[in-house]
Amino acid sequence: MTIDLYTWATPNGRKASVMLEEVSLPYTEHAINISKGEQFDPDFLKISPNNRIPAIVDPDGPEGDPISVFETGAILIYLGEKTGKFIPTDARKRVAAMEWLMWQMGGFGPMLGQAHHFLGLDTEVPYGTERYVKESHRLYGVMDRRLADNEYLAGNEYSIADIACYPWAHRHPRHKVDIAQFENVKRWYGAIGSRPAVQKGLPTLGGINM
């Protein structure tokens, strides 16, 4: 059965489309144009009460009944558990995957998003720009140190943690990070970006780029 993906062409939206490509589940994209306020549509709020994309509806949820899921961390875990893919089964590796997924959800996303916000203002707000661009660099440093000894964020297995982080790293020019300064991130970035499912899932909604 086909999963409905309600999304827009942003890093968070791309996490869901890349995951759906990676687990090879059929899906249909429905555009929720957040620049036109479509995320406040009452029908969308029924499946995503925090008025944020993306959200999915799986007609074949638990016990075969439909289920909706919002928040990308929950979407990645749901799809990983449904398919048995990209969540390590070994308990320690699973903890690592969850740690780095939560690290993305709490930092390597919200902070980069704030950097985008301040960098995109017509009137400069140096305090905000400096604070979040600096924090973005700090987070890339954390990631670089992790990837110095580990092929992937969760260790030696590609996981939902990598799928969560890559679409944000893909926007590195926008948050003014030179990825070449982080040699381990650069290696990881090249490896993830060469995956066919990532290349297919990234240009969501026909290649709109936000």
Ligand SMILES: N[C@@H](CCC(=O)N[C@@H](CS)C(=O)NCC(=O)O)C(=O)O
């Ligand atoms: N924590 C949420 C964040 C989702 C999010 O921030 N989505 C943005 C686009 S990247 C959005 O829908 N913004 C619409 C709005 O702020 O009204 C998740 O991971 O799903």
